[in-house]
Amino acid sequence: MIEAHALTKRYGERTAVEDLSFTVRPGAVTGFLGPNGAGKSTTMRMILGLDAPSAGRVTVNGRHYADHRAPLHEVGAMLEARAIHTGRSAYHHLLALAVTTGIPRGRVDEVIDIVGLREVARKRAGGFSLGMGQRLGIASALLGDPATLVLDEPVNGLDPEGILWIRNLLRSLAAEGRTVLVSSHLMSEMALTAEHLIVIGRGRLIADTSVEEFVRGAAGSSVRVRTDDAERLRRLLAGPEVTVASETAGVLEVTGLTSDRIGRIAADHAIALAELTPRQASLEQAFMELTRDAVEYQAPPVTDHEGRAA
């Protein structure tokens, strides 16, 4: 369990995290989302005691990170995947970490197997691909068999197979009852991996919600209808809360009515439908909408030579 209370971090004039309060619960993957510069990494560093809050506090299982007697057993983290000694093999990197933190040697082989690095474990980590580097980063995070995991953008730069692998691993770690906090700037990826979402922008909390709720809220009520009798159906569907658009002959884009209702109206009037498809606004679109005002570097609006909006 991670609990942040009014967490604030200022760097000189700049406020990176402001009055942020949230709880990350065990047993589920929690996605930590926000546009670039939103304050995700800063928050994660404060969780791990690598940065001191300017105000507020954050605890892991009820204590500050530094107050834990065996912190690697409490929290495993991957902040920068490639912060490793490139001349060492994956095995020796993990072994050095285990030995210096009092973790039994046998655990090194276990985590190597968990992350699927067995075949390359004795090779120099400097020659690792990005995906292998991410796996090694996760192996380090898992070394202390921690109850809580904090991972900063673990899927960054991975191929689809690597992304799927991380997704399944995170879900299984959460299913074991661990607390899993994983940051990303990709809403669509988090929707597939996480059960819960904490969204921040400009250091402030924007949303703290289940993925299910977010997806439901993002679902535009638009329905695509294809029929040879489009004009008649359009008249039948018309109503004060209903919008019917048509860019292609024979295809209607309906908002304000469910697909069930449209199907019923069509059936009642013996109109044959070739297609009836409820359409969701893309999650990425919904996320951009939610965080639009919090994006740090927005492209300036296009203006003409007199400064009018083009």
Ligand SMILES: Nc1ncnc2c1ncn2[C@@H]1O[C@H](COP(=O)(O)OP(=O)(O)OP(=O)(O)O)[C@@H](O)[C@H]1O
């Ligand atoms: N050491 C620092 N000194 C000054 N400003 C900093 C420092 N670390 C972060 N910041 C600023 O704090 C803000 C939040 O940065 P942070 O890296 O936490 O965001 P983020 O959400 O992780 O973004 P990204 O996805 O781009 O990594 C940014 O405006 C950043 O420039």
